[in-house]
Amino acid sequence: MQRPDVVPPPAAFAAQANVGPDVYAQAAADPFAFWAQQAGRLQWDRPWDQVFDDAQWPTARWFDGGRLNVAVNCVDRHVAAGHGDRVALHWEGEPGDRRTVTYAQLLADVSRLAHGLTELGVEAGDRVVLYLPVLVETVVATMACARIGAVVSLVFGGFSADALRFRVADTGAKLLIASDGQFRRGTAVGVKAAADEAVAGLAHVEHVLVVRRTGQDDVPWTAGRDVWWHELLERQPAHHEPASFDAEHPLFIVYTSGTTGRPKGLVHTTGGYLTHASWTHWALFDLEPDDVYWCQADLAWVTAHTYVLYGPLSNGATQVVYEGSPLTPHPGRHFEVIERYGVTTYYTAPTLVRTFMKHGPQLPAGYDLSSLRLLGSVGEAINPEAWRWLHEHVGGGRCPVVDTWWQSETGAAVVAPLPGVTALKPGSATVPLPGLSATVVDDAGTETPPGVEGNLVITAPWPGMARTVWGDHDRFVRSYWAPYAQQRWYLAGDSASKDDDGYIWIGGRIDDVLNISGHRLSSIELESALVAHPRVAEAAVVGAPDDITGQRIVAFVITRDDAGADDAGLAEELRAHVALRVGAVAKPREVVVVTDLPKTRSGKIMRRLMADLTAGRGGGDTTSLTDPAALDAVQDAWTAHRAGA
Ligand code: ATP
Ligand code: MG
Numbered sequence: 315m316q317r318p319d320v321v322p323p324p325a326a327f328a329a330q331a332n333v334g335p336d337v338y339a340q341a342a343a344d345p346f347a348f349w350a351q352q353a354g355r356l357q358w359d360r361p362w363d364q365v366f367d368d369a370q371w372p373t374a375r376w377f378d379g380g381r382l383n384v385a386v387n388c389v390d391r392h393v394a395a396g397h398g399d400r401v402a403l404h405w406e407g408e409p410g411d412r413r414t415v416t417y418a419q420l421l422a423d424v425s426r427l428a429h430g431l432t433e434l435g436v437e438a439g440d441r442v443v444l445y446l447p448v449l450v451e452t453v454v455a456t457m458a459c460a461r462i463g464a465v466v467s468l469v470f471g472g473f474s475a476d477a478l479r480f481r482v483a484d485t486g487a488k489l490l491i492a493s494d495g496q497f498r499r500g501t502a503v504g505v506k507a508a509a510d511e512a513v514a515g516l517a518h519v520e521h522v523l524v525v526r527r528t529g530q531d532d533v534p535w536t537a538g539r540d541v542w543w544h545e546l547l548e549r550q551p552a553h554h555e556p557a558s559f560d561a562e563h564p565l566f567i568v569y570t571s572g573t574t575g576r577p578k579g580l581v582h583t584t585g586g587y588l589t590h591a592s593w594t595h596w597a598l599f600d601l602e603p604d605d606v607y608w609c610q611a612d613l614a615w616v617t618a619h620t621y622v623l624y625g626p627l628s629n630g631a632t633q634v635v636y637e638g639s640p641l642t643p644h645p646g647r648h649f650e651v652i653e654r655y656g657v658t659t660y661y662t663a664p665t666l667v668r669t670f671m672k673h674g675p676q677l678p679a680g681y682d683l684s685s686l687r688l689l690g691s692v693g694e695a696i697n698p699e700a701w702r703w704l705h706e707h708v709g710g711g712r713c714p715v716v717d718t719w720w721q722s723e724t725g726a727a728v729v730a731p732l733p734g735v736t737a738l739k740p741g742s743a744t745v746p747l748p749g750l751s752a753t754v755v756d757d758a759g760t761e762t763p764p765g766v767e768g769n770l771v772i773t774a775p776w777p778g779m780a781r782t783v784w785g786d787h788d789r790f791v792r793s794y795w796a797p798y799a800q801q802r803w804y805l806a807g808d809s810a811s812k813d814d815d816g817y818i819w820i821g822g823r824i825d826d827v828l829n830i831s832g833h834r835l836s837s838i839e840l841e842s843a844l845v846a847h848p849r850v851a852e853a854a855v856v857g858a859p860d861d862i863t864g865q866r867i868v869a870f871v872i873t874r875d876d877a878g879a880d881d882a883g884l885a886e887e888l889r890a891h892v893a894l895r896v897g898a899v900a901k902p903r904e905v906v907v908v909t910d911l912p913k914t915r916s917g918k919i920m921r922r923l924m925a926d927l928t929a930g931r932g933g934g935d936t937t938s939l940t941d942p943a944a945l946d947a948v949q950d951a952w953t954a955h956r957a958g959a
Pocket of ligand 2: 570807
């Protein structure tokens with residue numbers, strides 16, 4: 315595989331960076347002391363007795379005995395420090411409406427809602443599910459829950475009633491917070507009916523609190539149960555006395571995106587999580603007081619929990635929060651937002667970069683993006699081609715790109731560069747952050763030599779680690795800890811390899827690794843090779859069962875031009891191209907041109923569904939699919955392809 319370029323941190327960036335090169339050695343010398351120092355960046359009501367305790371392994375305890383309030387850390391203390399007038403949120407709605415919210419205003423609303431939640435009978439430890447678009451109210455609700463110790467779980471506003479019901483029932487929520495409606499690509503649609511359907515018959519749901527967003531005039535209403543947000547808040551005082559909570563008090567439950575199966579509800583707690591979220595946000599994004607930071611993830615994804623809600627707010631950041639689709643009303647919407655607010659730091663996802671690439675470099679070139687100084691990527695391995703495009707056409711070649719590998723389970727970033735320190739290699743999330751240890755091993759636990767695929771493992775405990783799967787501790791132990799129980803390593807479920815410099819290259823899910831005549835090949839490596847071809851916009855590679863080679867490679871590709879499904883020339887071109895870039899063994903046996911790929915709601919390609927298709931299997935979990943029609947179209951293309959083969 316061609317991996318030539320190394321991009322060192324620009325000297326000017328390195329000179330002003332929050333974190334310098336010494337931090338790696340300092341953290342390695344004593345990781346617990348390092349994390350204790352980072353925990354000291356927070357405001358504690360009672361100091362901890364012990365930094366780390368593994369008596370109940372694999373459920374770790376961090377900062378045991380310590381007490382704190384997350385909302386105080388994220389809101390009150392900034393106001394108390396004299397920054398009440400600082401903008402916390404530049405919120406922009408999809409139709410173009412805008413709100414600027416200062417930390418003082420945020421505090422008043424969080425306090426009112428904390429009183430309001432108490433009025434609705436919500437107590438510490440109770441679960442509250444949010445089924446909301448990306449609104450100021452959504453941010454307020456997470457902070458108000460934290461303030462009173464309620465455990466919050468955010469559900470993507472675009473999920474169906476069924477998907478919501480599963481999460482409301484699984485958490486046993488007492489309260490659901492929903493909106494009357496939401497904007498979907500320019501149209502206001504009602505959502506309250508779906509919320510009602512989701513909670514029907516669930517006796518543990520005592521109230522549904524409704525935020526008026528779209529002003530639908532046909533909001534179904536259940537008297538006694540349903541409460542308007544604005545009416546509840548109107549009658550509450552703007553001052554609220556916060557309680558403090560144990561460092562191991564549960565803060566939120568986040569469901570994984572469901573790429574590999576039924577989503578798992580990971581439980582994160584208070585002190586360790588906030589320490590990991592807060593420090594990594596400050597270090598990774600090199601937060602400066604005059605930065606305008608924008609992480610474009612929906613608030614329901616773990617990305618936004620850590621890098622919109624708890625991380626940036628704990629650091630007193632000023633951030634942009636945008637409600638809508640990146641392509642509404644035009645594909646340049648994000649660039650327009652960057653220009654309007656002078657965004658300095660833009661954290662995005664590979665799927666979106668590939669979408670922008672389809673429109674060509676003239677799309678970002680139409681906007682003034684000179685305010686940008688740092689870029690980030692998360693969610694999937696970023697194809698080197700997409701990395702370079704982002705770096706050059708969005709970042710003007712001057713902004714480091716922090717590719718951050720982490721998961722719902724890890725709470726915050728694990729493998730990622732420090733922008734002022736780490737030399738970057740497009741397509742690699744680089745090396746573990748200070749205080750974190752990760753490597754690549756085979757099934758027996760031996761480190762794989764450079765260039766050889768293996769399992770990515772985290773080899774030492776870290777403060778943001780999930781403590782359990784809600785309601786299914788066995789699944790927590792089985793999925794992540796049982797495979798390397800002896801070593802007490804965490805199995806991430808991703809394949810990876812290391813290069814000669816020790817840089818980690820994520821290869822995809824372990825389940826998606828291809829095995830061709832005994833060669834293990836990573837799906838990401840093959841897809842990146844395909845995406846580097848000028849005619850390919852997106853690609854998904856899966857292994858189909860094969861009598862002779864074990865598996866044969868099937869590549870589903872979206873072309874940039876309008877190559878027909880029967881374009882034999884394209885298939886030949888791509889085979890030759892992959893052979894050149896990766897090797898003859900990696901040549902796709904079959905190339906299927908498609909118009910769309912099945913993705914999760916967070917934009918990840920669901921390879922397992924395509925693998926099922928090529929194996930003639932059905933029945934995989936499709937509940938986290940963003941658009942079932944995409945899978946149908948792939949199915950049709952596959953059937954037509956097989957008929958022609
Ligand atoms: P499920 O576990 O239910 O299948 P999921 O793993 O997609 O869902 P998340 O926890 O949101 O849910 O995603 C974490 C996964 O995303 C990682 O395990 C990895 O596969 C992928 N990922 C995230 N960031 C990166 C990155 N920078 N590089 C490579 N892969 C990444
Ligand atoms: Mg996962």
